[in-house]
Amino acid sequence: MTRNTDVVVVGGGATGAGVARDLALRGVDVTLVERGGLSSGTSGRSHGLLHSGARYAESDEVGARECIEENRILKDVAGECIRDTGGLFVQLPDDDPEYFEAKRAACEEIGIPVETLSPEEAREAVPGLSEDVVRAMEVPDAVVYPSRLVAANAADAREHGATVLTDAPVEDLRVEEGRIVGVDVGGAVDEEIRAERVVNAAGAWAGKVAETAGVDVEMRPTRGVMVSVEHEGLGPVLNRTRDPDDGDIVVPHDGEVVLGTTSVEVEDPDDYETAEWEVENSRAECATMLPAVRDAPEVRTWWGVRPLYAPDEDSRHGARGISRGFFVLDHADEGVENLTSVVGGKLTTYRQMAEATADRVCEALGVDADCRTAEERLPGADDPETLDSLVEEFGGAGPTDEDVVGR
Template sequence: MATDTEVLVLGGGSTGCGIARDLAMRGLEVTLVERGNLTDGTTGRMHGLLHSGGRYAVSDQASATECIEENEILRDIAGHCVEETGGLFVQLPDDSDDYFREKLEGCRDCNIPARVLSGREAREIEPYLTPDIERAIEVPDGAVDPFRLCVANAVDAEAHGARIETHAEVIDLLRDGADVYGVDVRHDSGPGKRRHAAPGSTEEITAEYVVNATGAWAGQIAAMADLEVAVRPSKGVMTIMNVRQVDTVINRCRPKGDADIVVPHETTAILGTTDEEVSDPDDYPEAQWEVDQVIDTLADLVPILEEARTIRSFWGVRPLYEPPGTATQDPTDITRDFFLLDHAERDGVSGLSSIVGGKFTTYRAMAEEISDHVCGKLGVDATCATAEEPLPGSENLAVLEDGMDEFGLRSPVARRSKQRLGSRASDVLETDDANPVLCACEGVTRAEVRDAIQQSGTDLNAVRIRTRASMGNCQGGFCSQLLATELHPEYDEATARSALDELFQERWKGQRHALWGEQLSQAMVTYALHATTMNRDRDPAASDGSLEYGAFDDGEVR
């Protein structure tokens, strides 16, 4: 199978989806391929912080300025993905006054609204902050849902004619002499929506221009065409708490350091993070000490974290890059700036650019710059509209807020559903069918799950990132089976079963790093339900041999 497109984007993270949307809106024909689900790489594994720029206000003012600009744009175009929590940079007795002053001045230099709060004022906003807080700087940090934002970009790209292929892994980057002209991809289950157990296939996709937006994996992709991109992947752990101990983003006000941020995110709070270089972005140790370190260090800022319940931990890999010859030792010193590597200029190989570095908050600006570059290469004269055009779900938020009590959904389910769906809420939730809540932890209803299945096929992890179902306290213990049930009868029983097995194992993966206290008890509840009550661990339907039913009790008293 072979197809042709104008621009081929590799990677379904925030950068790739942002580029696909931007180019599609400019009228180009775009195909995007992603190895797993959208957001599976680094985008889905971040702490959910929408930077105000305050974090970079001393060390990197160019990035700080870009952050505040993009922060304001995202509040406009993706209001349903952003929670305007505000943020605090907190000074403890050990933290330097000089740095505090530099931070404040830096914010003002970069047009980041900033105001100083006394320790008492800060604790009025966040009562769980440590009593020995000196003072704090308040900035417009926010929380952002990277899943919804990325999916909204992809959906809008599709609405503008783009083709988005998930579960399509690049197996070769096609190069003819000094020209890259396309890729070979392997479809996990054939092209289109994912379908479990459907046979795989390969496809050659040729393009006039290829954008390698695979982040931490950019080096591996480039190597397929004998090009070198020296990405320096750096891992960081994020630990999710069961409730929001804080409603404001809490940063430690000190030059740099591991484990200095707490981000309130939906029903949870996310602690982060560490920074350690790894050699392979797909295979690196996930170590106990990292989890312990973020909890213990952040407990200095918010003491109740020491005893609080964590529900899972996950690691993300930053796609850090620095130009050859820089050789920074400590990954925390490597710039967070992004680099557009035009392989024609750099290596004399045309038809390909690689994007590395960068950060989530500024994904749109990066996408704009790259799209400008691609248009230049293709001789297309079209301007970027992504800073003005709202993303799907964010078009009519004001109208949405006015009519909150429809759909027969009880608050807070109604409120949460609407936050997730934004202006699409009425399309999704207006149904004559019964619409019970399937995921009680996150308040996700059947209609929302069905809508997500329409978008993504049998991949329940794709349903998860669209709806947040199975992301709460029970980590899918109670709802994963209900999500799988919704696949039937559109998909057959075996498909629903294998989709359930896959989601259940994925949810287990992150819980392993939170297995003590309440969450260990929760894991046992889940295990007991799925193994004891449902016998999913030893399901005769999944075994090869046939069961001799006649040997068992048939109820007859003989």
């Protein structure tokens, strides 16, 4: 069987679903294909932090501005996909006070709301916070439930005419005379799709997808562990006020907190080792902020793989204090004129990544239509039950938010 469409989007994570939604809202006929359930890759295996930009403020102004802009947009349009917790950056005795001051000044310059709290004020905001806290700064971090977010984007794409196919692994991108002439999809779909354009939004797997079309997208994925432990009553996200490192984020959930994370390069995003030291290190480091988590009962542990783009990593020498930029790549100079890849980035900026990609695709198709995703609310945004039914329909439940989705 052969299916015809304007654009095939490969990858059903936040970025792929966001691209499909954006294009569909502009009147483009889109087919989204995902090899498993939606958000089964990186998006559904994150720590679930919606960045305010404060993490990157002093080291990467552009990345921080992207984060605070998208943070505000998602709080407006995503409803129950977001939990607006706020965040604290906590300074401990071993942390450089000049780093705290530089981060605060950068937040003020960028326009990220920030307020300094005394140790007493910080412990009042967070019962159980370490007695060693020197001071803290309050920022508008939040928690995102990626399973809901991805499903809602896919549902809106479908409401505007897109086709969403799960259990649909891409087996081949067939190239003839400099163009992809067919996308061979296996799994439960088992058909050929013909399209004017193909978007590779496969995240950490983008290099593998590109390889099937004979082009090179050099990825450098890293794994990171998330440990969810029992803990009641944490309000804001906690961040350590130091250069980003292992075990410096604590994300609140209902009756749980998620501790993270590590960063270890892997060769294959489908086949990689995990190590107990990552769990132990995350617990120990996060316990310097919130001592009770050191010995708290474990609820679940999972690893995710970051979709890092190798040339970007090389340019910043692997520094974790610099926000991961995103890149929209055209492959005409490699002999495939109708393939676009979007790589890098982070969950917080998925909508912006999708907009930039959709702009590029629409230009190639001759479609003159503006992006609407920053203004239009996601379907079901105000109804958790609707969102969770969409997650179930698209097979998108992931470990990041499994304690919330479907309760």
